[in-house]
Amino acid sequence: xxxxxxxxxxxxxxxxxxxxxxxxxxxxxxxxxxxxxxxxxxxxxxxxxxxxxxxxxxxxxxxxxxxxxxxxxxxxxxxxxxxxxxxxxxxxxxxxxxxxxxxxxxxxxxxxxxxxxxxxxxxxxxxxxxxxxxxxxxxxx
Amino acid sequence: xxxxxxxxxxxxxxxxxxxxxxxxxxxxxxxxxxxxxxxxxxxxxxxxxxxxxxxxxxxxxxxxxxxxxxxxxxxxxxxxxxxxxxxxxxxxxxxxxxxxxxxxxxxxxxxxxxxxxxxxxxxxxxxxxxxxxxxxxxxxx
DNA sequence: ATTCAGTTGCAAATAATTTGCATTTATAAT
DNA sequence: ATTATAAATGCAAATTATTTGCAACTGAAT
Numbered sequence: 001x002x003x004x005x006x007x008x009x010x011x012x013x014x015x016x017x018x019x020x021x022x023x024x025x026x027x028x029x030x031x032x033x034x035x036x037x038x039x040x041x042x043x044x045x046x047x048x049x050x051x052x053x054x055x056x057x058x059x060x061x062x063x064x065x066x067x068x069x070x071x072x073x074x075x076x077x078x079x080x081x082x083x084x085x086x087x088x089x090x091x092x093x094x095x096x097x098x099x100x101x102x103x104x105x106x107x108x109x110x111x112x113x114x115x116x117x118x119x120x121x122x123x124x125x126x127x128x129x130x131x132x133x134x135x136x137x138x139x140x141x
Numbered sequence: 142x143x144x145x146x147x148x149x150x151x152x153x154x155x156x157x158x159x160x161x162x163x164x165x166x167x168x169x170x171x172x173x174x175x176x177x178x179x180x181x182x183x184x185x186x187x188x189x190x191x192x193x194x195x196x197x198x199x200x201x202x203x204x205x206x207x208x209x210x211x212x213x214x215x216x217x218x219x220x221x222x223x224x225x226x227x228x229x230x231x232x233x234x235x236x237x238x239x240x241x242x243x244x245x246x247x248x249x250x251x252x253x254x255x256x257x258x259x260x261x262x263x264x265x266x267x268x269x270x271x272x273x274x275x276x277x278x279x280x281x282x
Numbered sequence: 283a284t285t286c287a288g289t290t291g292c293a294a295a296t297a298a299t300t301t302g303c304a305t306t307t308a309t310a311a312t
Numbered sequence: 313a314t315t316a317t318a319a320a321t322g323c324a325a326a327t328t329a330t331t332t333g334c335a336a337c338t339g340a341a342t
Contacts, residue, residue: 148284158290188290189291190292191291192291
């Protein structure tokens with residue numbers, strides 16, 4: 001019921017596909033690619049179309065309901081937007097999950113940017129590696 | 142002549158297309174997309190093929206002659222590898238140029254990662270914004 | 283000069299994402 | 313409840329970025 005209000009507040013209609021996308025992300029509690037989300041939503045709504053997924057991931061990200069992340073392979077990952085505010089991510093190369101970290105490097109570079117006359121708008125900080133369960137050796141591919 | 146040795150050291154043949162790619166990146170002194178590089182190399186070698194560009198960007202990046210960077214639109218940018226070592230980038234949304242910054246946030250998160258049992262392998266830190274010449278307002282597109 | 287692995291051009295294939303359009307649907311107004 | 317309508321969806325086709333198979337070519341070692 002909470003999601004319904006969130007969507008309405010942002011002027012978005014409450015549709016089954018949007019509810020399914022959010023459910024999938026809530027259940028997984030990690031960030032997923034559009035394809036992963038599509039596959040999981042299909043188990044809930046067999047007839048969903050991929051373009052509906054893409055349109056909603058984009059729209060809900062722009063409305064602050066989801067947040068997107070571009071990883072170094074050029075694929076976007078999406079997750080629920082954390083209200084707690086700004087944060088960055090660890091991406092596990094073993095299981096593909098991502099976790100949040102609160103540390104943000106921006107305050108440490110502000111002076112250097114000002115000196116260069118650069119006005120920052122966005123930034124990203126992503127750490128790739130292996131999480132506790134996947135270990136330093138990874139799990140192959 | 143320096144490049145020729147660099148290529149040979151890495152077991153790569155010295156070809157006109159490789160020389161042209163490096164020349165383009167040296168002249169621009171910034172990071173460019175594969176398409177930009179292709180367009181500029183074509184002015185030197187009209188017959189180059191796009192796949193040759195891609196193969197060499199990938200190969201020379203893996204050999205440490207170039208370095209690649211995935212920006213948040215999902216496009217890779219390539220530049221000459223700076224021997225001076227590890228660094229990160231500012232990407233101007235006005236002119237598309239990128240500059241290096243030396244600050245690296247990794248040392249500040251090491252403890253937090255260790256606590257989470259996460260073993261980092263790679264990381265990226267990119268700041269988007271507008272450089273001195275493009276100003277805070279940007280220049281449209 | 284000969285050899286041969288490495289490299290290139292070409293064309294076709296992938297993969298990720300976007301778009302146009304007709305149909306459907308959630309919501310607001312009746 | 314019914315209706316009107318803008319928003320949302322499904323579908324198919326288009327884009328964009330990148331990759332791959334393969335035959336022809338070329339740099340470098342002999």
